[in-house]
Amino acid sequence: VEQSGGADSEDSVSAESDEKIVLTLSSGLSTANGWWEGYFKPWMEEVEERTDGRVEFEYYANQELIPINEELQALENGAIDIAAPLWTQYDPQRFPLSEVTMLPLLESDTMIATKAYGELVKSDHELADGKTFVEMEFGDRGLKVFATPTTAEYVISTKDVTLDTADDLKKLSLRSPTRVHEIFANNVGISSISMPSTEMFDAINRGAFHGSFFSVADWTGYGMQEVFNYTFEGVNLGHFAGMWAMTEETWNSIPEDIQEIMEEASYEQIPKGAQVWMDRAEVIRKEAEANGAVFEKMDDVDEETQQLLVQGIEDTWTEWIEELEGNGQPGKEMAMLWRDLVVEQGGTVPEAIMDLE
Amino acid sequence: MSLGVFYIIMLVLFLVFLFAGMHIHAVLLSMGVLGIIMLEGPGYITSFMQSNPYKVVASYTLTTIPLFVLMAQFIVQSGIVRDMYALVYKFSKGKSGFLGTLTVIIGAFLGAVSGSTTGSSAALGQVAVPELRRHGFRDVTAGSTIAAAGSLSGIIPPSIILILYGVVTETPIGSLFIAAIVPGIMMTIVIIGVMLYMHKADQRKALPDIEEEVEAGEIAPLTPLRALFVVLVGTVIVTVIFGGIYSGVFTPTEAGAVGAFLGFLTALLLGKVNKKFYVESITETVKITTMVLLIMVTAQIFGRFITVSKLPRELINALGPLIEYPVLILALLSLIYFILFMFIEGGAVIIMATPVLLPIVQEINVDILWFGILVSVICTIGLLTPPVGLSVFAVSGVTGISIERLFARSMVFAVVLALVVCSLMIAFPALVTWLPNLM
Amino acid sequence: MMRTVDQAYRAFHYVKYAGLLLSGTTIFVMMAFIVIDVATRNLMGSSVFGSYEITQYFLMPLAFFPALAYAYGSGIMPKLEMLTNRLKPVLRRNIAILMMGIELVLFSLLTFYGWQYALSGTREQLGFSMKGGIVPYYPILYFIPLGFLLLSVEILFLIIKSFGQKEPALETKLETAEVDA
Numbered sequence: 011v012e013q014s015g016g017a018d019s020e021d022s023v024s025a026e027s028d029e030k031i032v033l034t035l036s037s038g039l040s041t042a043n044g045w046w047e048g049y050f051k052p053w054m055e056e057v058e059e060r061t062d063g064r065v066e067f068e069y070y071a072n073q074e075l076i077p078i079n080e081e082l083q084a085l086e087n088g089a090i091d092i093a094a095p096l097w098t099q100y101d102p103q104r105f106p107l108s109e110v111t112m113l114p115l116l117e118s119d120t121m122i123a124t125k126a127y128g129e130l131v132k133s134d135h136e137l138a139d140g141k142t143f144v145e146m147e148f149g150d151r152g153l154k155v156f157a158t159p160t161t162a163e164y165v166i167s168t169k170d171v172t173l174d175t176a177d178d179l180k181k182l183s184l185r186s187p188t189r190v191h192e193i194f195a196n197n198v199g200i201s202s203i204s205m206p207s208t209e210m211f212d213a214i215n216r217g218a219f220h221g222s223f224f225s226v227a228d229w230t231g232y233g234m235q236e237v238f239n240y241t242f243e244g245v246n247l248g249h250f251a252g253m254w255a256m257t258e259e260t261w262n263s264i265p266e267d268i269q270e271i272m273e274e275a276s277y278e279q280i281p282k283g284a285q286v287w288m289d290r291a292e293v294i295r296k297e298a299e300a301n302g303a304v305f306e307k308m309d310d311v312d313e314e315t316q317q318l319l320v321q322g323i324e325d326t327w328t329e330w331i332e333e334l335e336g337n338g339q340p341g342k343e344m345a346m347l348w349r350d351l352v353v354e355q356g357g358t359v360p361e362a363i364m365d366l367e
Numbered sequence: 368m369s370l371g372v373f374y375i376i377m378l379v380l381f382l383v384f385l386f387a388g389m390h391i392h393a394v395l396l397s398m399g400v401l402g403i404i405m406l407e408g409p410g411y412i413t414s415f416m417q418s419n420p421y422k423v424v425a426s427y428t429l430t431t432i433p434l435f436v437l438m439a440q441f442i443v444q445s446g447i448v449r450d451m452y453a454l455v456y457k458f459s460k461g462k463s464g465f466l467g468t469l470t471v472i473i474g475a476f477l478g479a480v481s482g483s484t485t486g487s488s489a490a491l492g493q494v495a496v497p498e499l500r501r502h503g504f505r506d507v508t509a510g511s512t513i514a515a516a517g518s519l520s521g522i523i524p525p526s527i528i529l530i531l532y533g534v535v536t537e538t539p540i541g542s543l544f545i546a547a548i549v550p551g552i553m554m555t556i557v558i559i560g561v562m563l564y565m566h567k568a569d570q571r572k573a574l575p576d577i578e579e580e581v582e583a584g585e586i587a588p589l590t591p592l593r594a595l596f597v598v599l600v601g602t603v604i605v606t607v608i609f610g611g612i613y614s615g616v617f618t619p620t621e622a623g624a625v626g627a628f629l630g631f632l633t634a635l636l637l638g639k640v641n642k643k644f645y646v647e648s649i650t651e652t653v654k655i656t657t658m659v660l661l662i663m664v665t666a667q668i669f670g671r672f673i674t675v676s677k678l679p680r681e682l683i684n685a686l687g688p689l690i691e692y693p694v695l696i697l698a699l700l701s702l703i704y705f706i707l708f709m710f711i712e713g714g715a716v717i718i719m720a721t722p723v724l725l726p727i728v729q730e731i732n733v734d735i736l737w738f739g740i741l742v743s744v745i746c747t748i749g750l751l752t753p754p755v756g757l758s759v760f761a762v763s764g765v766t767g768i769s770i771e772r773l774f775a776r777s778m779v780f781a782v783v784l785a786l787v788v789c790s791l792m793i794a795f796p797a798l799v800t801w802l803p804n805l806m
Numbered sequence: 807m808m809r810t811v812d813q814a815y816r817a818f819h820y821v822k823y824a825g826l827l828l829s830g831t832t833i834f835v836m837m838a839f840i841v842i843d844v845a846t847r848n849l850m851g852s853s854v855f856g857s858y859e860i861t862q863y864f865l866m867p868l869a870f871f872p873a874l875a876y877a878y879g880s881g882i883m884p885k886l887e888m889l890t891n892r893l894k895p896v897l898r899r900n901i902a903i904l905m906m907g908i909e910l911v912l913f914s915l916l917t918f919y920g921w922q923y924a925l926s927g928t929r930e931q932l933g934f935s936m937k938g939g940i941v942p943y944y945p946i947l948y949f950i951p952l953g954f955l956l957l958s959v960e961i962l963f964l965i966i967k968s969f970g971q972k973e974p975a976l977e978t979k980l981e982t983a984e985v986d987a
């Protein structure tokens with residue numbers, strides 16, 4: 011069979027500089043997703059161009075090859091070369107520290123969070139045992155990772171239910187896509203609903219529950235632009251992030267000049283990818299507003315609710331830190347490092363979080 | 368060996384295994400494993416073999432398969448369906464064609480509450496095949512009609528297929544749902560037409576021993592009180608399920624559980640629940656569920672082989688030069704989908720082929736929404752075609768009618784549906800687009 | 807020899823039957839579980855048990871893997887017989903043995919890989935998040951190799967039985983009631 015497969019042979023990536031390197035990249039994202047269009051796709055094109063065709067990507071999207079959350083095993087047993095992305099935040103058991111970007115903030119945006127995330131991945135700040143975030147989380151697993159852009163901020167979006175008083179908060183039932191959202195919901199009295207994302211459209215549309223923690227830029231990925239008509243943006247419920255990942259073994263088999271191109275292209279593409287999310291959010295938002303959807307900020311709810319929400323943010327940080335520390339992880343160091351990076355880029359957090367040390 | 372020869376050998380091997388009587392799941396699994404090993408080396412199958420079985424089965428959406436079957440079991444075992452059909456038969460003054468029509472319409476309504484085609488086909492098969500036979504239908508005609516009627520769940524919203532297409536292409540799911548209504552009704556009408564024609568043709572021939580085959584079983588005389596009860600139970604179940612879904616009390620997936628629970632309550636009310644009732648109900652449910660899921664698991668591994676073979680992509684590349692003839696391209700795309708849906712389970716085809724085909728569709732300026740409906744119609748038809756036709760397997764599983772006898776008839780439904788509905792959709796795109804445009 | 811096999815097969819039937827009861831009861835529990843979830847969501851506005859995750863990660867796999875061998879033995883798995891039915895019984899038997907032999911290899915492979923998957927899941931303590939905590943689901947992964955192993959054993963029995971007769975043994979002739987009684 012004449013098939014220049016990706017990760018087929020023992021030595022999947024040839025190191026000879028004049029030979030073409032074929033890398034198999036697998037993604038659980040749809041090809042219309044902002045992460046794919048704004049980061050992974052242009053990154054591949056950039057690398058292919060800058061290496062003059064010495065590198066070629068054989069890519070599969072839509073979980074066509076590897077289902078979500080199986081990427082790590084697929085990397086390890088050589089079925090793929092690159093996970094695009096590795097869903098660290100769906101896997102808090104294996105990647106406990108990565109959850110940090112889901113911690114709630116007061117204000118930030120995709121660009122702030124993306125730059126902070128990029129810095130976090132490059133950071134040489136030692137969290138514990140002389141190890142950085144990346145070394146602790148990925149080094150022990152023999153993984154080479156790059157940052158991806160983060161998603162836009164998660165906010166509270168509902169259909170036909172508005173948030174004005176603290177009482178409204180207690181009556182609210184929302185789908186919680188990640189564990190940190192469940193913690194936050196619990197802290198402010200929101201009931202959290204568990205349901206697959208594919209069921210959400212129908213369920214919210216028909217009023218089975220009120221809404222979801224969701225990022226506006228991703229509404230179109232699930233048809234939610236037809237559903238949500240109220241969004242509360244007063245609290246930023248974190249930024250979803252993942253990792254571009256490869257095994258160190260495969261990474262080390264790539265010539266250094268190509269490694270450099272890959273890394274450079276990645277860091278150049280990250281802010282552009284963030285911009286794609288921001289542009290999308292803008293378009294979706296305009297369209298939603300034209301259809302009568304309402305977007306509200308912190309000032310639009312009463313004093314009591316504001317206090318409750320801020321308290322909820324603080325409690326979520328505290329609970330997260332305590333839980334990680336309880337599992338022997340440097341939860342506090344991690345949280346403080348993320349806080350500092352976000353604030354450095356222009357984001358804000360409640361005072362009590364600023365006072366953490 | 369060139370790739371072309373490789374594909375031909377694989378196809379031949381597929382057919383040899385199939386006709387040598389290997390189980391469908393084993394055909395899919397062996398071709399998948401062999402194909403991946405040939406293309407990518409033995410180490411490559413590790414990932415798929417380890418995680419695919421669990422990943423496929425561990426799905427909330429698939430709960431509709433066991434739960435709709437369980438509902439059907441409870442309802443059938445409580446004897447209520449038999450009475451219901453007897454009642455309708457009486458009212459239609461003994462016209463069996465009317466019963467067939469009613470069954471297809473029940474299938475369409477089942478489609479409006481269920482997103483799962485196999486669940487619907489199995490449920491309807493258990494409930495309706497014995498009754499249709501009792502009232503003069505040939506088993507294969509009844510069985511294939513029900514396979515087709517059950518498949519309607521794939522196109523009549525809500526539908527998993529439409530949701531998948533919407534997610535993959537970022538097409539608004541609500542618009543897809545609305546756009547699918549007219550084609551869904553068209554398919555229902557075509558199925559009724561083909562069923563009536565087949566039934567007529569059957570009646571002209573002498574029926575071979577059918578009377579003996581149907582168990583004589585004692586049918587209790589239908590007293591007015593009993594008839595009232597039957598109507599009441601039927602009304603309650605239908606009202607609760609439709610009302611529950613459309614008022615948002617539960618989702619279409621959860622409707623499976625609620626329906627099964629109502630069936631259980633009915634049986635409880637009728638005093639039918641005992642150990643035998645329980646064991647028989649769960650045994651049938653488990654058999655069908657396991658059969659369908661095992662085929663889905665192995666179809667997934669077979670699908671991975673098709674993915675790494677890049678066959679769909681190559682077919683698309685071959686289409687490139689024809690870009691100036693949009694109608695021809697459209698016909699060829701439909702054909703490619705038709706063939707893929709023959710061999711591979713629907714959801715997998717949408718995921719693997721649609722992203723690849725989409726650029727071409729856009730290039731010839733075809734509406735993505737319209738195309739999604741076309742693909743979903745073909746997908747629904749694919750449930751009726753050999754060698755992998757999940758609706759047919761489901762009906763065969765619950766009725767014991769052999770799959771080749773069913774396929775011989777379900778193919779007729781498939782071909783007529785494809786010719787009539789797809790041609791109408793291509794000739795009059797407004798059939799699909801006018802409803803969503805009204806909104 | 808054949809008597810021992812028959813006895814062993816009869817004993818194995820109880821194991822399969824236990825698997826059937828486990829899977830079937832799981833489906834019944836699943837029904838109740840989802841109904842309770844719908845009720846609590848509508849009455850209290852909250853999924854009390856995280857029913858979606860539990861259904862997905864625990865109940866669906868339990869509804870499938872344990873019953874594999876029983877379902878296979880019941881003869882429900884579809885196949886085409888139009889050509890083989892025209893052959894002489896002995897030839898038909900030999901072809902069936904060959905086909906089942908291939909199946910045995912495939913399901914033994916799935917048993918092996920399922921075992922590996924369960925072990926690696928245990929190593930990683932795989933879990934899902936529910937109500938802010940993490941619920942481990944890796945123990946359920948052991949039902950994958952178990953289910954495929956029972957299925958392989960069933961196929962092995964059918965192959966051995968086929969060798970002992972002039973026609974293929976394609977399904978279990980024992981009736982449920984026989985075991986039940």
Ligand code: NA
Nearest residue numbers: 478481520525
């Ligand atoms: Na449907």
Ligand code: NA
Nearest residue numbers: 709749752755
């Ligand atoms: Na088919």
